[in-house]
Amino acid sequence: MGARLPQREAGAMITVSNLTKNYGPTTVVDDVTFRAAPGRVTGFLGANGAGKSTTMRMVCGMTAPTSGSALVHGQRFRDLPNPGRQIGVLLDAGAQHMGRTGRETLTLSALQMGVPRRRVDEVLDLVQLDRKAARKRVGAYSLGMRQRLGIANALLGSPTALMLDEPANGLDPSGIRWMRQLLRSFADDGGTVLLSSHLLHEVELVADDLVVIAEGRIVARGEVAEFTASGARSLEDVFFSITAA
Numbered sequence: 001m002g003a004r005l006p007q008r009e010a011g012a013m014i015t016v017s018n019l020t021k022n023y024g025p026t027t028v029v030d031d032v033t034f035r036a037a038p039g040r041v042t043g044f045l046g047a048n049g050a051g052k053s054t055t056m057r058m059v060c061g062m063t064a065p066t067s068g069s070a071l072v073h074g075q076r077f078r079d080l081p082n083p084g085r086q087i088g089v090l091l092d093a094g095a096q097h098m099g100r101t102g103r104e105t106l107t108l109s110a111l112q113m114g115v116p117r118r119r120v121d122e123v124l125d126l127v128q129l130d131r132k133a134a135r136k137r138v139g140a141y142s143l144g145m146r147q148r149l150g151i152a153n154a155l156l157g158s159p160t161a162l163m164l165d166e167p168a169n170g171l172d173p174s175g176i177r178w179m180r181q182l183l184r185s186f187a188d189d190g191g192t193v194l195l196s197s198h199l200l201h202e203v204e205l206v207a208d209d210l211v212v213i214a215e216g217r218i219v220a221r222g223e224v225a226e227f228t229a230s231g232a233r234s235l236e237d238v239f240f241s242i243t244a245a
């Protein structure tokens, strides 16, 4: 853990600048600019179809931007020498290979990243998947277990940043609480967390900063405390008034 700190202190972050994506005549991400900073959890909030996943896919190079750029630790994702060692990504827990066991999934990733195999057991413990679960095929996992495996995969390379798309999907209340604590301690340890969600309350409980997107455009940005500072309004009230406008 200690060996990673200098790298984190150097300013590990995710920077999105004027990112735009058109599909034919439709603009689904429109001039999006924000930054997820080290030591902080940044909540990326928006309704279904707002453009969160497309933005995250552009950050990790899975979707080519029409214009604009996204940098991870100052480099494009595809230029990172070993991306999983710098940023752990979970985009779609349902997209994992159904025929592999949890352990096989992680062992393959560990080999690809050049991570020692013992790290597989460490991350299994971190996400609370026991040995019996690790021996099961992913196809037999619940969505919650797939999310845990996806988070384990994201943590495997001991990255300095995490980018997770709707990681709370399928987790039960105690799982959501566990994840919140995990993300909080990752950020408290100097890591950068970018977390998308449409679960307003969930984001309010864990995030330091918020980026709110509606119909592809950023409609609000700032510290969570600033959003709720103006009186007793909950983040939910603020969110609906902003996105409705």
Ligand SMILES: Nc1ncnc2c1ncn2[C@@H]1O[C@H](COP(=O)(O)OP(=O)(O)OP(=O)(O)O)[C@@H](O)[C@H]1O
Pocket: 023, 028, 046, 047, 048, 049, 050, 051, 052, 053, 054, 055, 198
């Ligand atoms: N490959 C694609 N071709 C055409 N349109 C697309 C494609 N991918 C996404 N879209 C459209 O882009 C818009 C934004 O989708 P996106 O998945 O980024 O939203 P989201 O905020 O992540 O929503 P959700 O929470 O439902 O996943 C949607 O209208 C979607 O239909």
